[in-house]
Each structure stands twice: as structure tokens, then as C-alpha cells.
Amino acid sequence: MAHDENKAFLRRVPLFSGLTEQQLDALAAGSARRSYPKGRTIVSEGEPSQSMYILLAGRAKVQRSDAEGKEVILAVLGSGEFFGEMSLIDDSPRSASVITLESCEFMAVSKDAFKTMLQQSPEVSMAVMRGLVRRLREADKKIETLALLDVYGRVARVLLDFSEDVGGERVVKNRLPRQEIAKMIGASREMVSRVMKGLELDGYIMPLPEGKLVLREKLSSYIN
Numbered sequence: 001m002a003h004d005e006n007k008a009f010l011r012r013v014p015l016f017s018g019l020t021e022q023q024l025d026a027l028a029a030g031s032a033r034r035s036y037p038k039g040r041t042i043v044s045e046g047e048p049s050q051s052m053y054i055l056l057a058g059r060a061k062v063q064r065s066d067a068e069g070k071e072v073i074l075a076v077l078g079s080g081e082f083f084g085e086m087s088l089i090d091d092s093p094r095s096a097s098v099i100t101l102e103s104c105e106f107m108a109v110s111k112d113a114f115k116t117m118l119q120q121s122p123e124v125s126m127a128v129m130r131g132l133v134r135r136l137r138e139a140d141k142k143i144e145t146l147a148l149l150d151v152y153g154r155v156a157r158v159l160l161d162f163s164e165d166v167g168g169e170r171v172v173k174n175r176l177p178r179q180e181i182a183k184m185i186g187a188s189r190e191m192v193s194r195v196m197k198g199l200e201l202d203g204y205i206m207p208l209p210e211g212k213l214v215l216r217e218k219l220s221s222y223i224n
């Protein structure tokens with residue numbers, strides 16, 4: 001029963017869309033569904049690894065911290081994205097921690113099943129490479145942001161990155177705490193609060209109930 005359910009979930013994951021029935025069977029045998037509440041650490045930076053994960057529902061943050069506990073958020077992952085593959089590919093410790101931002105559902109795929117799939121399916125290997133390349137592009141953009149933009153520009157870029165088109169307007173639909181923005185751009189929470197207040201007073205952003213934000217078109221002038 002669990003096998004058939006796992007297989008049905010795996011079949012819907014874009015990463016595995018090229019697999020044959022037999023390959024899906026093998027993958028399902030090495031996979032398990034997991035649900036976790038908000039705030040749970042799924043993988044821990046520096047630890048050895050046994051599995052990679054596909055996020056079926058919810059959002060999770062990828063974060064690193066230094067010896068004093070100062071944290072930087074590298075990325076926020078959403079439904080359909082995968083993580084935990086890096087340490088399986090290069091047999092090194094986990095490169096970062098991944099922590100749920102809300103209740104999440106995952107498919108955990110064992111190291112053996114994942115490695116077998118990479119060897120057997122060029123489609124899966126290509127899809128994993130595409131995922132890694134996309135991350136590298138995003139990391140390049142982040143380096144540019146940190147090196148070239150002031151704090152207003154950095155906040156503007158985060159808000160634009162997290163926004164989506166709603167009837168022709170850019171809207172940040174999920175609440176984005178100032179502390180989380182601060183950890184993404186290497187600024188203090190107080191500084192982010194000041195910048196957000198300034199952007200609001202000058203009409204660059206408009207807060208809505210439930211933590212939503214409408215971004216005015218002129219906000220992009222900060223990153224151009």
C-alpha cells in the first residue's frame with residue numbers, strides 16, 4: 001500500500017518524470033513520505049547524509065550559521081523543489097541546514113536509491129543538473145546583490161524575488177518576517193525595519209492585511 005502511494009507521489013514529481021515503471025518501483029522501494037511541523041530541522045549543516053528530499057507541500061529555508069550562531073538564509077524552497085542531494089553526490093557533510101517555515105510534506109529518498117537513479121536515468125541526471133545550475137545562477141545573483149547594492153536595493157530585490165503577479169500587480173503573498181529578510185541580506189532586523197518603513201512612507205510598497213505587501217512598479221528602480 002505504502003509502496004503504491006509512494007510511487008503515485010514520485011510519478012508526479014517533475015524530477016522523476018522520465019522514469020520507467022520499473023525504475024519508479026525501485027525508487028518507491030527506497031522512499032518514504034514524511035510530514036513535519038513548522039520550525040523542524042530536516043537536515044543539519046556538517047552532519048553525514050543518508051537521504052535527499054523532495055518537498056511535496058510547504059516551504060523550507062536553507063541556512064548556514066557561524067560559530068557565534070549568526071545565521072544567513074541562502075534560499076527558501078517551495079513545493080516541487082528538492083534538497084539534500086549535494087552531500088549524496090560528493091560524499092561530503094551537509095553543506096547547510098534545511099528548516100521548515102510552515103508544516104511541510106516530503107518524500108525522503110535513500111542515498112542508494114538516489115545514486116542508482118542517477119546512474120540509470122540520464123533524464124534524472126539532467127534534471128538534477130538543471131536544478132544545480134539554477135541554484136548557481138541564483139547564488140551568482142545574490143553575490144551581485146550583496147556586492148553592488150545598498151540595503152534599500154537588497155531589500156527591494158528580496159521583496160521582488162518573493163513577489164508574484166496578481167492581476168498585473170507584484171504582490172508578496174506569504175508573510176515575510178523582517179528577521180528573515182535580514183538573514184537573507186546580511187543586515188540587522190532594525191535596519192530592515194527602518195528601510196521597510198521608508199519604502200512604505202515613500203510609496204514604494206503598500207502593506208495589506210495578513211502580512212501581504214503590494215510592490216509598486218518604481219520599487220525596481222532600486223535594483224536597476
Ligand code: CMP
Binds near residue numbers: 049075087094097
Ligand atoms: P546537502 O549539502 O546534502 O544538504 C543541505 C542542502 O541544502 C544541500 O544539499 C542542497 O540541497 C541545499 N542547498 C545548499 N545550498 C543551497 C543554495 N544556495 N540554494 C538552494 N539550496 C541549497
